Amino acid sequence: MKKLLLGDFAVARGAWEAGVSVAAAYPGTPSTEITEELARYDEVYSEWSPNEKVALEVGIGASLRGARTIVSMKHVGLNVACDPLFTASYTGVNGGLVIAVADDPSVFSSQNEQDTRLTAVSAQIPVLEPSDSQEAKDFTKYAFEFSEKYDTPVILRITTRVAHSQSLVELEDRRETGVCAYERNIAKYVMMPANARVKHTTVEARMERISNDANAFPVNRIEQGSKDLGIICAGGVYQYVKEALPDASILKLGTVWPLPYSLIEEFAKSVKRCIVAEELAPHLETQIKAHGIKVEGKNLFPLCGEFSAKLIREKVLGQTVQVKAEPVPARPPVLCAGCPHRGVFYILSKLKLNVLGDIGCYTLGAVPPLGSMDAVVCMGASIGMAIGFDKADADAHKHSVAVIGDSTFIHSGITGLIDAVYNKARVTVVILDNRTTGMTGHQNHPATGKTIKNEQTYELNLEQVCRAVGVQDVVTVDPGDLTATEQAIKSALQRDEVSVVIAKKPCVLLTKKLYRGFKVNERCKKCKACLKLGCPAIVNGKEGITIDGSLCTECGLCQGVCKFGAIDGEVQ
Amino acid sequence: MDILIVGVGGQGTLLASRVLGRYALEKGHDVKLSEVHGMAQRGGSVMTYVRIGEKIASPIIDEGYADFILAFEKLEAMRYAHYLREGGEILYSTQEIMPMPVVTGAAEYPQGLEEKLRGVGVDALELALQAGNAKAANSVMLGALCKRLNLEKQAFEKALLDSIPQKTIEMNRKAFELGYAAVQAAV
Numbered sequence: 096m097k098k099l100l101l102g103d104f105a106v107a108r109g110a111w112e113a114g115v116s117v118a119a120a121y122p123g124t125p126s127t128e129i130t131e132e133l134a135r136y137d138e139v140y141s142e143w144s145p146n147e148k149v150a151l152e153v154g155i156g157a158s159l160r161g162a163r164t165i166v167s168m169k170h171v172g173l174n175v176a177c178d179p180l181f182t183a184s185y186t187g188v189n190g191g192l193v194i195a196v197a198d199d200p201s202v203f204s205s206q207n208e209q210d211t212r213l214t215a216v217s218a219q220i221p222v223l224e225p226s227d228s229q230e231a232k233d234f235t236k237y238a239f240e241f242s243e244k245y246d247t248p249v250i251l252r253i254t255t256r257v258a259h260s261q262s263l264v265e266l267e268d269r270r271e272t273g274v275c276a277y278e279r280n281i282a283k284y285v286m287m288p289a290n291a292r293v294k295h296t297t298v299e300a301r302m303e304r305i306s307n308d309a310n311a312f313p314v315n316r317i318e319q320g321s322k323d324l325g326i327i328c329a330g331g332v333y334q335y336v337k338e339a340l341p342d343a344s345i346l347k348l349g350t351v352w353p354l355p356y357s358l359i360e361e362f363a364k365s366v367k368r369c370i371v372a373e374e375l376a377p378h379l380e381t382q383i384k385a386h387g388i389k390v391e392g393k394n395l396f397p398l399c400g401e402f403s404a405k406l407i408r409e410k411v412l413g414q415t416v417q418v419k420a421e422p423v424p425a426r427p428p429v430l431c432a433g434c435p436h437r438g439v440f441y442i443l444s445k446l447k448l449n450v451l452g453d454i455g456c457y458t459l460g461a462v463p464p465l466g467s468m469d470a471v472v473c474m475g476a477s478i479g480m481a482i483g484f485d486k487a488d489a490d491a492h493k494h495s496v497a498v499i500g501d502s503t504f505i506h507s508g509i510t511g512l513i514d515a516v517y518n519k520a521r522v523t524v525v526i527l528d529n530r531t532t533g534m535t536g537h538q539n540h541p542a543t544g545k546t547i548k549n550e551q552t553y554e555l556n557l558e559q560v561c562r563a564v565g566v567q568d569v570v571t572v573d574p575g576d577l578t579a580t581e582q583a584i585k586s587a588l589q590r591d592e593v594s595v596v597i598a599k600k601p602c603v604l605l606t607k608k609l610y611r612g613f614k615v616n617e618r619c620k621k622c623k624a625c626l627k628l629g630c631p632a633i634v635n636g637k638e639g640i641t642i643d644g645s646l647c648t649e650c651g652l653c654q655g656v657c658k659f660g661a662i663d664g665e666v667q
Numbered sequence: 668m669d670i671l672i673v674g675v676g677g678q679g680t681l682l683a684s685r686v687l688g689r690y691a692l693e694k695g696h697d698v699k700l701s702e703v704h705g706m707a708q709r710g711g712s713v714m715t716y717v718r719i720g721e722k723i724a725s726p727i728i729d730e731g732y733a734d735f736i737l738a739f740e741k742l743e744a745m746r747y748a749h750y751l752r753e754g755g756e757i758l759y760s761t762q763e764i765m766p767m768p769v770v771t772g773a774a775e776y777p778q779g780l781e782e783k784l785r786g787v788g789v790d791a792l793e794l795a796l797q798a799g800n801a802k803a804a805n806s807v808m809l810g811a812l813c814k815r816l817n818l819e820k821q822a823f824e825k826a827l828l829d830s831i832p833q834k835t836i837e838m839n840r841k842a843f844e845l846g847y848a849a850v851q852a853a854v
Contacts, residue, residue, distance in 0.1 A: 097692075099688050099689070099692050099698060099700070101702075124704055125704060127704075128704075203703065203704075204704070227699075227726075256701060256726060256727070259701065259702045259703070259704055260699060260700060260701040260702070260726035261685075261688060261698075261699065261700040261701075261702070262698070262699045262700075262723070262726065263692070263697065263698070331726075334724045334725045334726065335724075335725050337724040337725070338724040338725040403725070403727055403729055404724075404725045404727075404729055405729035405730065405732075416729070416730065416731040416732075417731075418730045418731045418749040418750075419749055420730075420746075420748075420749040421745050421746070421748060421749070421783065423742055423745050423746050423777055424742070424766050424768045424769055424773075424774035424775070424776070424777070425712075425766065425768055425774075426675065426710075426711055426712040426742070426743070426746075426766035426767070426768075427711055427766075427767060427768075428676060428709040428710055428711030429709060429710040429711070429767050430709065430710075431677070431709060431710060456709060459709060462767065463767065463768075463771055463773070464767075464770075464771045534709075536704070609800050609802065626770060626771065626772075629767060629770070629771075631710050631764070631765075631767065631770070633770065634765045634770065635765070635769075635770055635772065636765065636776075643764065643765075644801060645762075645792060645801035645802070645804070646764070
């Protein structure tokens, strides 16, 4: 049976068909849906882990004990998981271990545009790269066999375009592979120096063997076309090449690390002009050239952003299509109407504070008119950066705060908070507790009290966590109450110690209600105070200030900033 | 057939593309959809590609290649109008949603867009309110699309109703019919 499947769902389906029994992940666009989908299968134990490092460690343990296991994350999540990753390369596997990693060329929803293939080279882990949903499923299944055959974790690398495109997939049945027997093997699994030295040699030999065998892997194939032009490509780029250059010869690589050099050399020799087409880093090109094979690549193509058929036509054939875009105002993403973070950012903006930010929807607090953010780097960085601000500037604690979401705080903010207390930093941390992992589409986490399968579990109490690590000053406020929120932040800033303000209110998208929307009445003086909220439902148009009833969620924040009682409606 | 679906994050462009995908599959075509998730969905400008044909390679539609644009908001229709090929057409909702630069006064919402847009406008918001709620505007637009592209009505409406929660079916069916009738009257 053929079904239209999202690339992520196809990865999940492939893992299920391959008999996977353990799946772990921390949500991250564009990889989130892999594990969400796996959670729907009863045969698979799945979990949201607190972060990617823990997820991979769960994966390593499950593989060691003999289960086929998949761990999924986005490219920057792999950074968090690098510590276990690099050594899992040495230990190898028992049950197949597949790490699905989604890169984000063009930075649709990330903080950088790094290339996972380079990490894989460094960690000496093989990488398979599918080009559509059918291959996403097939390669995932193949990755488990690959992992067990060569005794190595395997990275399945996808990109946003493959993860979030839907195409037809032939569905097959699950093959129960069971859990392999386990035997203690200190030399293989206990990575202390004497064993690690030996294992490093094993790893290098393994990679050489795979590189040789890869010349005959069916996933690496030549599509014979014109002898004048040959393109070496992999993943989503293959589809653009097929579209733009239907007559060219193509070497489509399924393994993008290690590389099948004999096959590549044979292909390069068979065509007059050989070009490597790859998004982001010149990974294939560099490795191919290092083997003395002559190819073109980044002399033609950009290092940044995703490709398209249009780009291939332009860079290879010199063909351009003239189009004229009408200049229109930009529409950047904004905090949703009714977003609980808005109240906090309104106050931070009003108090003109330095704001060390973090990763989540609330990064949008940086967008005008709220415009309240000084820096965003990675998951959990807000608290460490606030400590740095305090240590570099004796007055910083009076006018700066760290803001971090509930899920991000659990991911990697807690260690920062321990540092703040331990090293006597004077920082104010605002935990934006919207009771979910919002940006990635509302996943549970330890403080929601529910598992990935919506089962009840222990609900981590954030206030207790803060007190347990030694924070004396912890208060919880409703960010819909602007007066209380302002009061709490001001009071925290005056203290010479670590303070935590937990702004607790559920994400507005969690309540799937239909609203009627507030209305502006004749008392409006057009003072524009409400526009400072940056609420997309409040419109400053030709008829003065109005509220877009199709967007308004009746949160009442605008009533809180209006001095004239000019907004009618009852807060739900 | 290369169809671009554009709008403001949260308006339901994803649902629209999935309905088209379901319909195309039902009709035995190859189909690829490409979607936007994550940060860009939060009230930003979003676009989804739908490509239907015998064998589709790239999941994205390049500028100057789209046969048809379905736009859920007027300014967004204009933003992506240059994706149309020669002879292509836009079906757009006349709804105006102010982007933040307009709200803050840094920019103005452009006037006279109707004269510049090559295609048909539908007052989807008003028709959605008639159907029961503003949220049904995407079903209005799908009804309009069905008529405009001469898709098989019964199969397309079924693809829509199979894609939405049971309790909103009546409202969406009504919205679909209103959109369908609006295009019938306009052309």
